[in-house]
Amino acid sequence: xxxxxxxxxxxxxxxxxxxxxxxxxxxxxxxxxxxxxxxxxxxxxxxxxxxxxxxxxxxxxxxxxxxxxxxxxxxxxxxxxxxxxxxxxxxxxxxxxxxxxxxxxxxxxxxxxxxxxxxxxxxxxxxxxxxxxxxxxxxxxxxxxxxxx
Amino acid sequence: xxxxxxxxxxxxxxxxxxxxxxxxxxxxxxxxxxxxxxxxxxxxxxxxxxxxxxxxxxxxxxxxxxxxxxxxxxxxxxxxxxxxxxxxxxxxxxxxxxxxxxxxxxxxxxxxxxxxxxxxx
Numbered sequence: 001x002x003x004x005x006x007x008x009x010x011x012x013x014x015x016x017x018x019x020x021x022x023x024x025x026x027x028x029x030x031x032x033x034x035x036x037x038x039x040x041x042x043x044x045x046x047x048x049x050x051x052x053x054x055x056x057x058x059x060x061x062x063x064x065x066x067x068x069x070x071x072x073x074x075x076x077x078x079x080x081x082x083x084x085x086x087x088x089x090x091x092x093x094x095x096x097x098x099x100x101x102x103x104x105x106x107x108x109x110x111x112x113x114x115x116x117x118x119x120x121x122x123x124x125x126x127x128x129x130x131x132x133x134x135x136x137x138x139x140x141x142x143x144x145x146x147x148x149x
Numbered sequence: 150x151x152x153x154x155x156x157x158x159x160x161x162x163x164x165x166x167x168x169x170x171x172x173x174x175x176x177x178x179x180x181x182x183x184x185x186x187x188x189x190x191x192x193x194x195x196x197x198x199x200x201x202x203x204x205x206x207x208x209x210x211x212x213x214x215x216x217x218x219x220x221x222x223x224x225x226x227x228x229x230x231x232x233x234x235x236x237x238x239x240x241x242x243x244x245x246x247x248x249x250x251x252x253x254x255x256x257x258x259x260x261x262x263x264x265x266x267x268x269x270x
Contacts, residue, residue, distance in 0.1 A: 006240045010247040014258035022254045032249035079158070106250065108243055113161050113236075 005111035013103045020069035023095055048084065049074060057081025064092070071096050076110075160232040163208035168193055169201045173224060176211065181223040183216070 012019055022028040026038035033039070033051055040050040043066055051059040062085040065073035072095040075085035083089055091112045098105045163169055171191055176182055184202060188195035202222055205211040209228035213220040 006236065006243060008240060008243045008247055010244075010251050012251045012254050014254040018258050019250065019254045022250050022257070028253055032246055032253060104254075106247060108247060110239065110243065113158065 005109055007107070007109045009105060009107040011100060011103055011105055016069040016097045016099055016104045019097050019104045019106055020072070023072050023097075024066075024068075051076075053081075060084045061093075062086065062090070065094075069097055157232045157235040159208040160210060160228055163204050163210055166201070166204075168197070169205055172198065172201055172205065173210065176222055177224045181221045183219040183221055185219060187222075 022032070024041065024043055026041050029039040029041065029049070030037050030052070035052050035054045037052060039052065040048070042048050043063065045063060045066055047063045049061045049063055051061060053059060059077060059081060060083070061077070062075045063073070064075060065071055074093055075087070075090040076093050077083050077085040077090040080089045091110050094109045094111075096107045096109075098107075164173075168191070172187055175187055175190060179186075184195050184198045187202075188198045191198065193201075202211060202213075206213065206222075209231075210225055211222045212225050213222045215221075
């Protein structure tokens with residue numbers, strides 16, 4: 001289960017262009033990644049996609065890559081309602097679409113969990129020297145298997 | 150939405166440091182150890198070891214008990230287990246979102262709203 005990131009994929013019986021529209025069009029995004037109301041989406045690198053998660057708050061995710069109908073990448077500050085996602089407070093969510101058997105293989109990778117520090121810690125300068133999250137979750141798996149009987 | 154124990158991030162952050170991973174390895178191998186003992190085995194000062202242990206303690210990954218003038222540390226597996234569960238939950242949420250994307254895309258495709266002409270939805 002654990003690698004240095006979370007990775008999931010699914011085979012969809014629809015053309016990549018169709019899947020792309022579900023990933024990027026306000027009405028669709030509001031349905032699968034929100035409360036039902038259309039999301040506000042400024043579909044360009046650097047643009048904001050505003051996700052309404054009801055009682056959890058609103059999440060202005062920052063779009064990184066728009067490459068239809070192949071790749072859609074954004075930063076999602078899921079731990080910080082209301083805050084615009086940046087490199088310090090968010091994970092990176094990457095969708096890739098590939099044609100397969102007349103349909104589309106949709107893959108999502110969410111990475112960067114350890115960069116989402118909840119608040120500056122007393123030894124923040126020390127923490128800032130961390131090498132990042134790479135390999136961390138692999139370590140987590142290793143330790144968990146070793147320690148949890 | 151992700152229900153996320155703040156602790157999960159602290160655990161991941163604690164584990165992101167190679168020296169702290171080494172300390173955890175040593176502790177789990179020995180059962181328990183003092184900061185002095187760990188410093189003897191690792192290429193860092195006792196002071197640095199203590200600082201790392203504080204981070205590990207705060208993340209719920211180690212626990213300490215007094216032993217004379219020193220504190221003896223041991224690994225707490227439950228912190229790691231909770232974080233592993235949280236990662237699983239995040240993965241399960243993506244799995245469910247992908248399922249919804251699939252359903253919506255396949256319905257639209259069948260209805261002939263195809264993506265060939267984006268913007269006609």
